[in-house]
Amino acid sequence: MYFFVNDYNSVGYPEILDALKNCIDEKNPGYGIDSHSQRACKLIKTALENENIDIYFLPGGTSANIIGATAGMRQQDSIISAKSGHIEGHEAGSIEACGLKIETIPTEDGKLSKELIKNFHEQFKTEYMTVPKKVYISNTTEVGTLYKKEELKEIYDYCKENNLYLFIDGARMAAALASDKCDYSLKDLTKLCDIFYLGGTKAGLLFSEALVVVNEDLKKDLKNLIKQKGTMLAKGFIAGIMWERVFEEKDFYLKGSKKAYKMAKVLAKGITNQGYNLAYPFESNQIFVLLDENQVKKWQKIAKFEITGEKESKKIARLVTTFRTTEEEVKNFLKEI
């Protein structure tokens, strides 16, 4: 049985577990003030080529989204997101539970653009609407697409000119940076938004996302917000040890994601070569294939994957590769379909 269900199905990279084992006899203070967390922050700052940022290690994607979304918001403020944004339909109302409305824009491919944001934003002029104060985008998106540098720049410029914060959900930032289609790298990220996170859960850690705060406004009292939302781990040093391990070795952060992307590329090419159509452009380790009912049944006999919806009267099958996907698996799967 081939396994293309998701990219968070393994405990993590062996190196991460080893790093934890190496520290088992230490006594560390709690709540992220330990030396591992501090060194990890330093290493990430170096990789991002920006010393003037704040970094926090949060337990997971939803909690990172909660902090990213609520930071710096007043009660009348709202968040602009693609209708397909993870915070809108996949987190059980987490943002609304914090009192904030998400104002949504329909998109073709999961991506917002300066144009889409501008046209939408200009409608918010009266007291009976919310006050948009932040734009949320995910990279890669929920449908595997990714933003180009110029697209991010245009969006961020619009945000800065219009009193909006830009927040990038980076649960799959490693998948974005590992893609051939990506024309920027780690060191560009802090110039392209106000706040974002580097996903760890989907990049070989046991858990944890590294939240990076660029904008001074959002830095203020953020620790209190992190504590309030239940997203500050008592043993913060465990996240610190993991992130330290990741960033103390050059290029280690993207290593697994690059492997996953390479396999995805082979897989996507093989699938389209056989005449299948993709629901969205292939750009990262998630491939969305249009299948009819019979094809779905056939595929399900040999592989595990999710059906995420429908398009053009066909089902959308999502295949996800990981650092553990092998070329052999992919080739055999391609033969069998």
Next chain:
Amino acid sequence: MYFFVNDYNSVGYPEILDALKNCIDEKNPGYGIDSHSQRACKLIKTALENENIDIYFLPGGTSANIIGATAGMRQQDSIISAKSGHIEGHEAGSIEACGLKIETIPTEDGKLSKELIKNFHEQFKTEYMTVPKKVYISNTTEVGTLYKKEELKEIYDYCKENNLYLFIDGARMAAALASDKCDYSLKDLTKLCDIFYLGGTKAGLLFSEALVVVNEDLKKDLKNLIKQKGTMLAKGFIAGIMWERVFEEKDFYLKGSKKAYKMAKVLAKGITNQGYNLAYPFESNQIFVLLDENQVKKWQKIAKFEITGEKESKKIARLVTTFRTTEEEVKNFLKEI
């Protein structure tokens, strides 16, 4: 330098890390539906001698408190807590951030009683007050004391008769159960409240608390609440593996805590024998000692610990033991003070 700062300063029990390593080649589904999580739940149900409960593994104490506090609450409902309750002063307004008011009762020793609750609860009769709907207690408490079985029974009976849920914060439940003063055991817990959790962070796990839901009302749609509050880890199987390891070995859950208690007992006795007074009765692995300014300075030269407040014009020094505290350390510390 002796280290009595807290009981969450180590990565965890070596056995826990080994269990994770053993599973490193597996592919597990996410969000807690994996076989490890399922087996862990089964083992815990057996240990608690109750099949009719729901169990969820949450990242940490604050997040477990958020779920325990918000479950089953309407907007006009409030939570009764001791003024010293962790949710009141130590979680940065986490419960209020969910829209709920905490109604507080001052206590001598961090413990609520049926009498205290009743007298307080009876005042809530008008529309300009909140509607108390849940009682929050912590066990052990924030000042190291613990509830007797009869005390819990009385409180729970009052709750049941008065349409209140009883929620026990069990971040240090292992410390409570490991104490000589405790006259109940794991198997009694589901008869003594509606919802509680077994702390893992302070009982040798890397992270995670096991939330146990007894009351049918609170079980409904709880997964959605857990997801909403950002407290459902994508790699839920990691918590599953850890809890499975803990409960597949008889008495393993309390092993470390019993060691910690034993050391605390020697420590407390030694301290009081030297004429120091305790701020609260010694009942668990936290010892609160009254010190004057000079004594504080002297102690700080040889040991790390927290000052948690003042009482009777003296400082309160908190000493916490863990499963790694040795008899030698304790004896040497006692000699030096």
Next chain:
Amino acid sequence: MYFFVNDYNSVGYPEILDALKNCIDEKNPGYGIDSHSQRACKLIKTALENENIDIYFLPGGTSANIIGATAGMRQQDSIISAKSGHIEGHEAGSIEACGLKIETIPTEDGKLSKELIKNFHEQFKTEYMTVPKKVYISNTTEVGTLYKKEELKEIYDYCKENNLYLFIDGARMAAALASDKCDYSLKDLTKLCDIFYLGGTKAGLLFSEALVVVNEDLKKDLKNLIKQKGTMLAKGFIAGIMWERVFEEKDFYLKGSKKAYKMAKVLAKGITNQGYNLAYPFESNQIFVLLDENQVKKWQKIAKFEITGEKESKKIARLVTTFRTTEEEVKNFLKEI
């Protein structure tokens, strides 16, 4: 200049002011426990032919929607509404500010149906979505349409079978009941939903909506919720005096709305006779006319009205009649366009 802007542009019916004047020397207790409020409740119960309901007088539409939407809701619960629902786009995020997500369904004419609700509701099956717990509809709707008795019955039946509450926003319930198209009357309302309100602001009162609670679950502790949301007026007796005046005279509640409907009918007929198309079916005192840019300009020279959006490349002009709209005005306006 003809005035078709809205139906809340006058202080109120003269009879209402007279009633207030008559009570100017009284001393009444506050917060709605006065004899006027009590008698008003009794009169409304009689008009609704249901003694087993609770009635509260709230300041306005938004506040009535807040209470109607939040009553009986847990934190993971959500509200199903038409995308055009007033609570979704016209109340500045009021429901989300209470922590609740609105799950929206696009509609043609502002009306939900059993079918629409069922198809939508059936998608909510996983923990990463909210738990729909209430359906919100408005009657008349935001586009002037109204529900038939059978439609309401079908929706309410679906709700009852599926553990959903049905809440009707009745800011324009008088306009609905006054319409020729309406096949039910005041006495039917409590059989058709769990909670609703009778609009007063748009039915001749200075302010105030009468919230009617049918479902026992929602009745519990509702006064506390009303107080909490800032919607309990200290001088509750003023609303009591107004509602008492309205319901102590037979048919007085609908008198003004019937006049408004009559004028709207003449107006709508005249407009369509002249070849204009309506954006939505004419069913109540709000008429939505499709106009091109030139027509808009022309009309704006002689009348005040709102442009509410676009449809089929035309602007939608909303004309609203009130109890003070005269036949002469309507006829002259029709002549001039």
Next chain:
Amino acid sequence: MYFFVNDYNSVGYPEILDALKNCIDEKNPGYGIDSHSQRACKLIKTALENENIDIYFLPGGTSANIIGATAGMRQQDSIISAKSGHIEGHEAGSIEACGLKIETIPTEDGKLSKELIKNFHEQFKTEYMTVPKKVYISNTTEVGTLYKKEELKEIYDYCKENNLYLFIDGARMAAALASDKCDYSLKDLTKLCDIFYLGGTKAGLLFSEALVVVNEDLKKDLKNLIKQKGTMLAKGFIAGIMWERVFEEKDFYLKGSKKAYKMAKVLAKGITNQGYNLAYPFESNQIFVLLDENQVKKWQKIAKFEITGEKESKKIARLVTTFRTTEEEVKNFLKEI
């Protein structure tokens, strides 16, 4: 039966009703953009001797407190209040329902001081506490006392130096300004805090409080917040007409309150002359008298009033005078007790 229950038991000043009647044939736009509201704002600005303020007319005290408390707040922020503050114990958790924690200080007489605030505020230094961002005081207080100009100045100076907003609940501001003990007047108020309101409900209006926003930060997007909290009345012009009437006649705002104070003075003097003790200093139209059980019974036979609590083993009886309390009533009551 003498009536000393509260100061909001009458419909309002006859002049107010007359003003409404005079406007009964007008057609006004909604939501406070009408000419009456605009003129009322202008008149109030003149009375306050400050053109650079924003003014909004809200339905009542709780709603004004909700806006005053939530304006400009981020999610991690909290409000400092006296334990006796109205928002803490008398509004059913309204502030917490907006996600904000109230951090309370016990007081002798319902008044905060710079010293109390400073000592309390200095404790908030860690991430596990909230971030105090606003101070709430009420004037007159819940126990009838009032602030001196110097006291307000000291508090406000501390707030400005420490990044705190100062919000004054002015539900009984007229009572404060009408008192002999008050050493400031309307024109001083905008120099003494960031945001406050002039109570109307307890100063002869049918309803409505005039919220005055001084601080630029708090002015931003406040209309959206007002709409969101359900505190923007559709017929905003009704509040406009009432406030216009009040402020178009010199000294009219305080006229009724001065009468009430005069009567309270006679009453307080008469009571203390007979040997009764007051629970709090007499400073405004609320008098709090210490009574034993027998005295309570005796008084209740001849008068209506509230028992608000206990002090020194005696009950506290609250007597409130209004603009309709007559000297004859007071004298006869004094004779009978």
